Amino acid sequence: MTAKRIGILTSGGDCAGLNAVIRAVVLAAGRRGWTVVGIRQGTRGLMARPPMADTLGAEAADTGMMRMGGTVLGTTNHGDPFDFPMPDGRRLDRSDEVIEGFRLLGLDALIGIGGDGSLAILRRLARQGGIPLVGIPKTIDNDIGLTETAIGYQTAVAVATEALDRLQPTAASHSRVMVLEVMGRDAGHIALATGIAGGADVILIPEIPYDFPVIAEHLRRIQEGGRNFALVVVAEAVLTEEGRPVRQGRGSYGGIGHYVAERLTRDTGAETRVTVLGHVQRGGQPTAGDRLLASALGVHAVELVAEGRFDRMVAWINRQVGDVPIQHAIEHYQAVDSEGAIVKTARGLGICFGDRQETAA
Numbered sequence: 477m478t479a480k481r482i483g484i485l486t487s488g489g490d491c492a493g494l495n496a497v498i499r500a501v502v503l504a505a506g507r508r509g510w511t512v513v514g515i516r517q518g519t520r521g522l523m524a525r526p527p528m529a530d531t532l533g534a535e536a537a538d539t540g541m542m543r544m545g546g547t548v549l550g551t552t553n554h555g556d557p558f559d560f561p562m563p564d565g566r567r568l569d570r571s572d573e574v575i576e577g578f579r580l581l582g583l584d585a586l587i588g589i590g591g592d593g594s595l596a597i598l599r600r601l602a603r604q605g606g607i608p609l610v611g612i613p614k615t616i617d618n619d620i621g622l623t624e625t626a627i628g629y630q631t632a633v634a635v636a637t638e639a640l641d642r643l644q645p646t647a648a649s650h651s652r653v654m655v656l657e658v659m660g661r662d663a664g665h666i667a668l669a670t671g672i673a674g675g676a677d678v679i680l681i682p683e684i685p686y687d688f689p690v691i692a693e694h695l696r697r698i699q700e701g702g703r704n705f706a707l708v709v710v711a712e713a714v715l716t717e718e719g720r721p722v723r724q725g726r727g728s729y730g731g732i733g734h735y736v737a738e739r740l741t742r743d744t745g746a747e748t749r750v751t752v753l754g755h756v757q758r759g760g761q762p763t764a765g766d767r768l769l770a771s772a773l774g775v776h777a778v779e780l781v782a783e784g785r786f787d788r789m790v791a792w793i794n795r796q797v798g799d800v801p802i803q804h805a806i807e808h809y810q811a812v813d814s815e816g817a818i819v820k821t822a823r824g825l826g827i828c829f830g831d832r833q834e835t836a837a
Contacts, residue, residue, distance in 0.1 A: 482781060483529070483583040485515040485522075486547040487594035491616050491628025492762035493770040494547040497589055500774025502537040508782065513581055517550045519557050519597070522577030523570055529581055542767055545759045556597060575605030584608065585781045589627070591615035592806050595789065599802045602787065610777045611789035611802045616757055618665040621808025622800040623791035627773065630765040632659065632757040633669045639753055640674030640707060647705035650747070653695065653740055655708045657733030657752040664812045666757070667711035668819065671827060678708040678828045680736065682715065683812040684819075686830025692743040694828040706746075710736050730754070772797045 484501055486494050502512045514532045515521045521528035541548065555561065560570045578586060585608040588598040595611045602609035613620045616632035636658045647654040656676075660666040664681025671679035677698060680686055695706050712729035714736075715721055724730035730752065737748035762770070773790045776797045780788055788799040812819065823833070 480509075481511045481513060481582055481584050482587060482778070483513045483515050483578065483581060483585070484532075484549070484587045485518050485589070486549050486551040486614075487518040487588060487590035487598065488551060488553045488615070489591070489758065490546050490551055491614055491758050492545050492631035492760060493627040493766035494549075494551075494589060494614060495544045496542045496762060496767045496770035497612055497614070497627060497774040498532070498548065499537040499541045500771045501587055501778055502532045503534060504775045504778040505781075506534050506537075508778070510778075513583060514549045515581075518552045518594075519574050519601070520552050520555060521550075522574040522581075523557065523560075524577070525580075527577040527581050542771075543761050545761055553594075557601065558597070571601055571604060574601055575607065578605065578607055585610065585786070587612060587777050587781070589614050591617070591626075592620050592809065595620075595802055596806050599787065599806070608781070608784075608786040609802070610780045610786060611805075612773050612777055613789060613791065613805070615661075616659060616666065617661040617663050619661065619663040619810050620789075620805055621810045622805045623789070623793065625769060625792055627766055627770050628758070628762075629665065630769070631760065631763045632666055633673065634763050635757045635760060636666055636670040636709075636753055637673045639751060639756075640670060640676065640709065643751060644675070644705075644707060646749075647707060651704040653706045653708060653737070653744075653746045653748045655710060655733045655737045655740070655748055655750045657710045657712060657730075657750065659729075659754065659757050660711045660713065661729070662713045663810070664711040664713070667709045668812055668822065671709040672818070672822050672825065674709070675707065676709045676827060677706045678830065679822060680708070680710045680714045680830055681812055682711055682713040683814050684829045684831055686714075687832070688717065688739050688743055688830070690832055691740065691828060691830045695740070695744055695746065708736065708740070 512532045516528040589612040614627035616628045618629040643654040722731040733750045737750045776790045789802045
């Protein structure tokens with residue numbers, strides 16, 4: 477199949493690097509003489525009548541676009557079209573409306589940029605409606621399977637590391653334990669990478685159970701060694717001692733940093749302060765790494781469309797761009813490997829995870 481008119485949408489939470497992907501698709505498709513149609517607000521844009529969409533030409537895909545955070549197309553992480561919440565409280569299956577919207581735009585293929593949840597919904601729509609689909613992985617959580625990294629992750633880590641860099645002098649000046657709570661949904665990738673890059677003393681992630689007495693003892697040894705401060709990084713999905721997640725608002729994670737700080741103050745007498753980064757990690761200019769990754773994945777997505785290879789997700793594998801079945805990527809959820817190289821690196825540096833495993837090299 478030779479596609480002439482490609483739709484592209486962003487779905488799920490925003491992150492840095494999305495505009496760089498859109499730009500790459502527009503430029504790569506333009507070199508083939510194809511038209512790219514940007515669909516606004518994800519699948520909601522395909523439900524609207526007429527569908528919310530604009531043609532994206534090369535004039536809109538300049539280098540300024542690559543530097544922009546967020547997504548020029550807009551996105552949504554609410555409103556599953558198979559179980560869509562209506563104003564009167566009903567929930568309807570509006571999947572046929574999304575598929576019809578695709579047809580009304582006269583599209584030959586769809587490139588969907590999203591995380592595992594978004595890609596699962598898009599794949600279901602594609603199979604139901606016969607839509608030729610290529611997926612591009614994006615999530616700051618870095619938990620999509622079969623790709624070494626996803627768009628947005630590197631920038632999120634850079635933001636969190638900068639925050640830890642800024643907290644360190646204040647911690648030392650006031651003899652405090654600084655607790656930094658970072659995002660990551662159910663995975664601890666951001667916390668782990670930030671803790672190593674930012675020189676944390678303690679990293680708490682949901683994949684490794686912890687005990688407060690172990691953390692307290694680690695902080696005591698730091699103090700006995702002559703250092704008057706400590707840095708603690710906590711992933712938002714870490715559970716309390718009772719095994720409960722800490723949530724806020726509409727059920728999203730948030731607050732475990734304060735819980736940990738209060739316990740550390742009680743157990744050690746240390747003066748603690750908490751910083752919760754939240755959505756700061758999603759915004760801002762993408763790092764060079766995210767721009768490069770986005771460009772490579774966007775170009776390869778267009779190549780897959782040209783080859784007629786659909787139901788595939790582009791991926792970064794062994795320092796190369798490649799592709800895998802979307803279903804396999806969704807099925808292989810990628811949490812932190814508690815025995816993997818990055819955790820071993822942290823332990824080799826003497827970083828405490830709050831468990832009783834030896835941290836000495």
